[in-house]
Amino acid sequence: MLREAATFLVDTIFDWGYLGIFILMTIESSFIPFPSEIILIPAGYLASKGDMSIGMIMFSGLSGSMAGAFINYYLALFLGRKILKKYGKYFFINENALQKMDDYFAKHGHISTFIGRLIPGIRQLISIPAGLARMNLVVFAIFTALGASIWAFILVMLGYTIGENQELIHSYLKQITIVTIIILILLASWYAYIQRNRRINGE
Structure with a gap:
């Protein structure tokens, strides 16, 4: 079934061209x-x-990723926040909790968004808390694009080099994901260390 789905997607991408990549990546990056x-x-x-063209694939893929991320961001901003204000008390989420989330994303939204875009299962969802917290849109866009472009480039290059070997793709993708997560843990640890030193020094 997965093989049939992959075959269908290859055919669809070929038929729709770069528009197909944009649409599919918008869906992938949204809810x-x-x-x-x-x-x-x-x-x-x-x-x-x-x-x-690799360049056009990257452009279409990144454009779709950004479109999907903005969909999540604005849905969370305009609908999610209203819902939480009205019904959040039933889930132990009050105005104070929302304010803490706002403060957190104001200070650490850039690193959270960047790291989130590179973690499987989270990359589509990180836009939601960013929207709920009313994260600065320019900062959100920059770090979403940075994380999304890195991940897209990895996948495109994987397909370019070993696209015919499904077993190798599965093996390399697993290894790349593990290495990426390790790097992100180190990056998050370094960021936390820098922030702690700033607090100690009163900056």
Whole structure:
């Protein structure tokens, strides 16, 4: 079934071209769970055959990722916040909790957004708390684009180099994910260390 789905997506991407990548990546990056791996890896493979351009794949993929992220951001901003203010007390979320979330994203939203975009299962969801907390839109856009572009480039290159070997793709993707998570843990630890030193020094 997965093989059939992947085949369908390759055909769809080829038929719709870069618009297909944009639409699929918008869906992937919004509130509908849809793995980017089965979009960008086949697209990278098509690029290796000369059927698509890596530059245009990246542009379409990143544009779609940003569109989906903004959908989540604004839904959380305009609808999610109203819902939490009205019904949050039933889930132990009050105005004080929302204020703490606002303060957190005002100070640490950039690193949280960047790291979140690179973690499987979280990359689509990180836009929601950012929207709830009314994170600065420019900062949100910059670090969303940075994280999304890194992940997209990894997947496209994976498809470009070993797009025909499904077993190798699965193995390398698992290894890349593990290495990425380790790097992000180190980055988060370094960031926490810097912030702690700033608090100690009264900055």
